[in-house]
Each structure stands twice: as C-alpha cells, then as structure tokens.
Amino acid sequence: MATGTASAPPYAYRAFGLRLRTPFPCPELAADASPAGAVGERDVVVRLGATPDALDAPVARGGAFEATADELLLALPRVGRFHVRGGRDVTITPDAAADDGAVRLHLLGSCLGAVLHQRGVLALHASAVRLGAAAVLLLGVSGAGKSTLAAALVRRGAALLGDDLAAVVLDAAGAPRVLPGVRQLRLWADAAEHLAEDTTRLRRVRAGLEKFGVPVAAGAESPDEVGAAVPVRHAFVLEADNEPTIRMAPLADAARFTELTHHTYRYRFLAPAARAGHFRLAARTAAHVAMYRVRRPRHPFLLDELADRVVAAVGA
Amino acid sequence: MAPIVWLASYPRSGNTWLRLLVAHFEHPDAPPGFDLLAAYPSAAARALFDDVAGVDSSDLTADEVDLLRPRVYERLAADDARQRVLKVHDAWLPNADGAPCFPAAATAGVIYAVRDPLDVAVSLAHHMGRSLDAAVALVCDERAALGASPRSGSTMLRERLGSWSTNVRSWVDAPGLRRCVVRYEDLCAEPEATVATIVAFLGHAPDPARVRRAVYATRFGRLQAMEAEHGFRDAQPRRTAPFFRRGRPGGGREALDAAQVGRIVAAHGETMRRFGYLPAAAPADADGSPRARRAHPVA
DSSP: OOOSOOOOOSEEEEETTEEEEESSOOTTSEEOOSOOOSOOTTEEEEEEOOOOSSOSSOSEEOSSEEEOSSEEEEEETTTEEEEEETTTEEEEEEOTTOOHHHHHHHIIIIIHHHHHHHTTOEEESEEEEEETTEEEEEEOOTTSSHHHHHHHHHHTTOEEEESSOEEEEEOTTSOEEEEOOOOEEEEEHHHHHHTTOOGGGSEESSTTSOEEEEEOOOTTOOHHHHHOOEEEEEEEEEEEESOSSOEEEEEOHHHHHHHHHHTBTTGGGSOHHHHHHHHHHHHHHHHHOEEEEEEEESSSOOHHHHHHHHHHHHHO | OOOEEEEEESTTSSHHHHHHHHHHHHOTTSOSSGGGGGGSOBTTBHHHHHHHHTSOGGGSOHHHHHHHHHHHHHHHHHHOOSOEEEEEOSOSOBOTTSOBSSOGGGEEEEEEEEOOHHHHHHHHHHHHTOOHHHHHHHHTOTTOEESOSOSSOOSBOOEEOOOHHHHHHHHHTOTTOOEEEEEHHHHHHSHHHHHHHHHHHTTOOOOHHHHHHHHHHTOHHHHHHHHHHHOOTTSOTTOSSOSSOOOSSOHHHHHSOHHHHHHHHHHHHHHHHHTTSSOSSSOOOOSOOOOOOOOOOOO
8 A cells, every 4th residue: 555645736748858747737738648657757746835935055046046956946926936856846835916827937947947957957048949850959048039030940840849948968879869848939929920920819928928828739740759859969049139130150169068058047046066067968968069159130030031041050 | 245336327318428437447458349338237137137036037027027126136246246337227116015126235336327307308319219209208207117018028127217307316315325426417527527436436546547548438429439330239229310429418408499398397397406407596497598507516
C-alpha cells in the first residue's frame, strides 16, 4: 500500500521533455497523453498553496526574487508568489486580484526557467523554430523582435519549438539540441496586425496588456517528432536600432560564447555555484552553432526582408 | 549603501547635455561621440529593470512594474558599491502601494534640471513632431506619460511625467533627498561655474581644467555636428527637427502666442516664479513681450 503519496494535480502537459502536472488548465501547452502513474523524475508538479515570505539563506537576489542552487522564490505584486524547488515542485500563492493568464504567464516563463536551471539545462532568452531538419535559435532582449521574427519564419514553413524561453541539452555525441517548449507565440498587437492576425479572435495573454497568444499547431510532425529534441546548428542575435537597414554579420568563437551567456534566461536566478556548469554548456553549444548578429531598424521593422535573410543564412 | 544619483528633469530640459557633461568630466580621455551615454542609462531602461528584477517587465502592467521599482532600485544600489548616475524623466511619485518609486534608501542624491516651461513646450513640439497647442496641453497634463499603452515591444518602461510643475516640485521638495537644482539657463550663461557645482555634488574635486574641457567637448555646435554625422539614438522617428535644435534660451516667448503663454503661466505660474521664470512681484503678464533674464537664486 502506497504511503505518503499526495494525489497528483488533474491536468498534464508536456514541455521541455518534462511532464507538467497542473491544478488548472493551461491552454498554451500540448497535452501529455502518457499514463498518469506516480510522480516520476520527469514530472514537474504545480500546486496552489502557501509559500514562504523569504528563503532562509539566498545566494542570489533580485528586485522580485531570491534563489539558492535548488530553490527560487518569486514575488510579483498583484500577481502572486511562486516557489520552485528541486526542479520538480512549484507552489503558487496567487494574489486575490490576480488574472489567471498573468499567473500562467509567469509559471510558463520564470518558473519553468527556474526548473530548467535547477535541472542543469541551458535556458536561453530566445525563441526557437525548426527550419528543415534543424533548430534555429533567435536570441535577444525583450523588445528585440524574437517572437515576431519566429512568427514570420513559421509563415515560411518553420515549426515553432518555443517562444521567449529555449532549452538546450547535449545529446550522446555532445552536440546541442533544443527541447520543444511552450509552442505558443506571444505577439504584441502591432506585430499581430502586421502579420494579418485578427486580434479580436485571439486570446489576450493576460488582462491589462495588448499582447495576444497565437497558437501554433504541431502540423505535419509525427507524435514522436513532437516531443523530440532537435539538433541546433544556427543562432541569430537580434538587435533593434535607429539605422535604416538590416545588417547581418557572423560571430566568431569567443563572441558566440559571450552572446549565449548574455542571453541566459533570467541569468540572475543562477546560483554562483551553478555558473560553471552553465558556462560549460554554453561553450559546448557555441562550438557547434553558427551564430550571426542581426541588427534591424526599429521603424520600419522590415520583417519580410529579415525573415528572408535568416532563411537564406540557414540554407547557405 | 546608497550610490544612485538621479539626474532628473522634465523632458527637453537639458538632461542629455548634463549627462554628456558629467560623462566627459568623469571620462576625460574618452573619444568624441555619443557612446559615453551608455554608461549613464535611463532608470526606465527595460533591460536594466529586467536584469535586476528577474522578471520580464513586458509580462507585467505598468502599475505592477511601478510596484517593483523601489525594490529593483534598492537591489541595484545594494549590488554595486560604485556611484551610478541614472537619467529620470518620471516625476517623483508613489506607486499603488504608496511607496516612492525612487526610494531614499537607494538614493545618494538628485541633480534636478529645470528649464523655462515656455521653451520646454516649443522644444517638445519639435522633438515629437506635434503642434505647439499639443505641446502646451502636454506640459499642463497631470497624466502625461511616456510609453503608457504599448501595442508593441518597447525598450523603455512607462515614465509618468506629471505636469511640468508637478515634475519639478515633486523632485525639488521630495523629503529626505540630498539635491542640487540646476537651471538650464544658468548652464547656458555660466557653464563652467554650473558644471563645477554639479561635479562637486557628485563628490569630485572640480578641477577647473577638467571642467573647461568637459564644457568644450559638449559645446552646442559640436553636439549638432556629431548628430548630423552620426545620428542620435534618442531622436524620435516622428521628430521635425534635430535632437540638438537650437539650445539657447528664449525661444518660447518668440514662438508661442499670447493664449499659449497664458495657458502655461496659469497652470505653472507659481513654480515659474520660484525658479525665476516670472518676476516675483508683478502679476503674470501674458503679452509675449521679450523679457531680460537675470539669474535668480534657486528657491
């Protein structure tokens, strides 16, 4: 007779090679159809409940969080508190006034990012698509245009692997692969309209923001392909400025490593003790990936030309 | 530990010029160009906030961001022992919890730049590519904000400006903050003396040769020439004039009509009097006639 086993939450989804079990529906995620069973190593269990006010001995701190090597506590006023432990357990205390979408945004963003860091996976602030047989990483700061560019590439036949948070692992041969994550594009109203998406028919990602979720079907992939990690061979670092043209230039070894570490997802979550392992993963990834810096004008976006040049660089 | 100095002002009041002056004083051997400004970023730069906060601020509403700003600036101050100068256009206002966005605990001091609101309105009109009436309305609008309702990704957080006089008074009268108030007009009339005061406030010995070099490196004609050659990243896409357009004071009364001057004086006369933009004794005179300017002691 099993003892001390808590019942698992009712909803199950897959992301980043993990099974995410949640107490509320997450329409952004692909359902996981595997048999329920007991909580295993690949499970991340999300519960609603009490969270501490502070961690005992944080080794990393930011304006909204504290962290140790295997714990993160994130406190977002008017949204809620999120406690992530051991890459496996997430407890959320939602604020009374919190919008469900807002809670899910931070669960699928910061919390999953913390889960990946705690599991020793390379987590990047990047969108990822599969073009042909290989994955392409689109790195950049918030506002650089990662999601918009990913949407344009999907229009050109790419499959979306994830938006804003990308996970990279090394395969048996030591080569980097991207794990499919949250396969929903989040686009601002202007970008959505530019891509001829009707925002009145899209779900707002959360109350209070003109940002919309554009679901991207897995399309022609077989069930095996849908969850499989995809080898990554190209990465583009996207920047926006006030120059009128698009400029693309390849990056050499040392610069590739620098860009990967600069675009670590929530870099400050990493405990000092975890940095060495993280840098090793970044270095191995940099060695296998052709990387380009792409600068685009802020106005106009020149999205079509940008997407065409990325496709050309990957195909070359 | 409180090493942040806020370089605060309503827009178009000389903030960029002051940052360049401080930058050239603190880095006298740097090559010419605007890249120095990267070391003196805006307190509303999204990348700075996101890095320190550990959250993507574009997944939060502007009000939620303001709830986090005090903690973010305190964390920024705690992490770095070096003094840091951050540009601010926000008024000094509380967030929805009643806590000041720019907390005293993180503050080493404030340098507040003030400029005649008549000149500010004209400069705003050119900078934003809008009419004088629109600029006058903005300067009088308590709810004025930059980046308030984004429909696209932006690199800046929302900045709540307040009206011109709210912006000025909120910083100049904020409790518990060490401050240095600089009139744009004094910077134009007596640049070396004004810069010496500012760098001393920042804790530097105001070496006269260094001050002179900083003033010379940022003289108006030089800034205009650099902008013409290299462009300027803070210039707005819809602007109808260069970022460094005219510089010298007094354009307001020449360009604004009597009604426009009257609207600004009606809304801001008390603060204008306090900083020497209206005579102390006589009632506000809206006939638009040019007036001789004298430096007034700062209230």
